Amino acid sequence: MRSLMNRRFLTLAVLALAIAVLPLVFPSSYYFRVASLVWVSALAAIGLNILMGQAGQVSLGHAAFFGIGAYAVAIGPAHLGIPPWAALLVGAVLSAVLAYLVGRPILRLKGHYLAIATLGLGVLVAMIISTESRWTGGPDGMPVARLALFGWRVSGSDTWYWITGGLLLAGTWIALNLDDTPTGRAFRALHDSEVAAQVVGVDVARFKLQAFVIAAVYASLAGSALAFMNGFINPDQAGFLHSVELVTMVVLGGLGSVVGSIVGAAVLVTLPQALTVFQEYEHLLLGLIIIVSMIFMRNGIVPTLSALLLRRGRS
Amino acid sequence: MAEFLQFLISGLTVGAVYALVALGFTLIYNASGVVNFAQGEFVMLGGMVTVFAAAAGVPLPLAGLVAVCVAVAVGLLLHRLAIEPARGASAVTLIIITIGASILLRGIAQVMFDKQFHKLPAFSGDTPVDVLGAAVQPQSFWVLGGAAVVVLALYVFLEHTVLGKAVLATAANRLAARLVGINTTTIMALAFGGSAAIGAVAGILITPITLTSYDVGTLLALKGFAAAMLGGMGNPLGAVLGGLILGLLEAFGAGYLSSTYKDAFAFLVILVVLFAAPQGLFGRRVVERV
Numbered sequence: 157m158r159s160l161m162n163r164r165f166l167t168l169a170v171l172a173l174a175i176a177v178l179p180l181v182f183p184s185s186y187y188f189r190v191a192s193l194v195w196v197s198a199l200a201a202i203g204l205n206i207l208m209g210q211a212g213q214v215s216l217g218h219a220a221f222f223g224i225g226a227y228a229v230a231i232g233p234a235h236l237g238i239p240p241w242a243a244l245l246v247g248a249v250l251s252a253v254l255a256y257l258v259g260r261p262i263l264r265l266k267g268h269y270l271a272i273a274t275l276g277l278g279v280l281v282a283m284i285i286s287t288e289s290r291w292t293g294g295p296d297g298m299p300v301a302r303l304a305l306f307g308w309r310v311s312g313s314d315t316w317y318w319i320t321g322g323l324l325l326a327g328t329w330i331a332l333n334l335d336d337t338p339t340g341r342a343f344r345a346l347h348d349s350e351v352a353a354q355v356v357g358v359d360v361a362r363f364k365l366q367a368f369v370i371a372a373v374y375a376s377l378a379g380s381a382l383a384f385m386n387g388f389i390n391p392d393q394a395g396f397l398h399s400v401e402l403v404t405m406v407v408l409g410g411l412g413s414v415v416g417s418i419v420g421a422a423v424l425v426t427l428p429q430a431l432t433v434f435q436e437y438e439h440l441l442l443g444l445i446i447i448v449s450m451i452f453m454r455n456g457i458v459p460t461l462s463a464l465l466l467r468r469g470r471s
Numbered sequence: 472m473a474e475f476l477q478f479l480i481s482g483l484t485v486g487a488v489y490a491l492v493a494l495g496f497t498l499i500y501n502a503s504g505v506v507n508f509a510q511g512e513f514v515m516l517g518g519m520v521t522v523f524a525a526a527a528g529v530p531l532p533l534a535g536l537v538a539v540c541v542a543v544a545v546g547l548l549l550h551r552l553a554i555e556p557a558r559g560a561s562a563v564t565l566i567i568i569t570i571g572a573s574i575l576l577r578g579i580a581q582v583m584f585d586k587q588f589h590k591l592p593a594f595s596g597d598t599p600v601d602v603l604g605a606a607v608q609p610q611s612f613w614v615l616g617g618a619a620v621v622v623l624a625l626y627v628f629l630e631h632t633v634l635g636k637a638v639l640a641t642a643a644n645r646l647a648a649r650l651v652g653i654n655t656t657t658i659m660a661l662a663f664g665g666s667a668a669i670g671a672v673a674g675i676l677i678t679p680i681t682l683t684s685y686d687v688g689t690l691l692a693l694k695g696f697a698a699a700m701l702g703g704m705g706n707p708l709g710a711v712l713g714g715l716i717l718g719l720l721e722a723f724g725a726g727y728l729s730s731t732y733k734d735a736f737a738f739l740v741i742l743v744v745l746f747a748a749p750q751g752l753f754g755r756r757v758v759e760r761v
Contacts, residue, residue, distance in 0.1 A: 280735050446574065
């Protein structure tokens, strides 16, 4: 128990240190922007990992919630006169409500059927966003008003670096703590065997639904943060490919590993940036890297590496 | 009446393509348990290779044959280089690998061909045929007929050849199939090759109607996947029916309700069907014992 507490503390400390120290080596504001993108994606991936890694349920439509969060802070101030910070909350609540309502029937489904149902949900939301152009600007996207807190207009890539870094720390802290609560243990029981979990009195349906709602809120907040940061939003953020990217982050980093989700997000966000040199070959290389890393590290980067280190340490 | 017939035929035409994609999904899923998200890329390869071979002066039928061969080679390579080395990995890992393969193939197509839309000439001209008042493109008959031939050929292969029975045995129980001396690795390679060929044929048939480009695969894979689910995963007949139903839903939805939400309509119906019948329309009900 004690070592578990320590490990959790260590993870948070290392993450906080990384966020604090990285700016010292950044040569330009472009790096702040890329790092903020990593923090935002990692936040969404950590949430999705609670659903996939801990509760063992797949979602191929998770970008829908990311999109709802992003469009809430775009539409709220522009069309409805809601202050930006309140729009962020509205987005989170909307995502939670949608996840709750749809999750109940959807989560009865298993395996590939759950995958197609969540995929369908994601496609529907993305399609509504790109079709209702009166509200959302359609496929071209729409601008997002700056976030203002007590008269302070938040802008600048370094400012957003610290805000998204703080959000990620908070998200990581909650996810790590969740692991050690009755809810977290119920999630893991679910993951290992639904039947066994049911036998020992875990309300399977309720906990799946909880994990789905938590994951949706994480994604929604990440979406809002990205929209504020970019000052612009388009339907791709809610699309199928973004959902796939989120799932890939989680699986590539390691299912069930919170650190893994951050590593997975870092790889998937920085890789295309690094590959822009080979612009023409970007897709080709991205696909190749995904295939190769999944073949050779099928449990994900972090679990594979830590198992390797453990073995090295013992011998 | 003429309008209804028009929607019916265009729905069946698109549905036939979805059916072929779904059939490809089912073949691979049954033989290996893998949900192959790169299925749409086989369709893209079928169309694109034919277009570029034809542009290089190869006669159309031969260009189509070349495209099918290219797709089969890609399918076999996909199995040999990406699926076989990851044997025993979890279902979600395998899904990610096929998604990676789909991105890779799209990337290769983008580099080797281009990012433009391309068209093939219709096989027997563009003069619409009058069917009870509905104007039907002759290419529709090619699509429907081609799909029917593929389905029939697959049926005969599975039911009446030793190799086909080996595929069915592998689908039913891989371990038992291996115990009676079936080389399941060969069967899996066969499934990937066959599935690629089916996809490529679909791509060649539909390109004169819908055009093709390097990225048409994604949406087709989604629709095909949805059709396979709708019919009940792993059921070939269900896949064909699921594809046709999906095509009809889209055509009638676009015709009578809203054409902007044409694609949404299909997914909405799938959600409703899955809520009501979690195993798909024609799937076997699995009873869970506790």
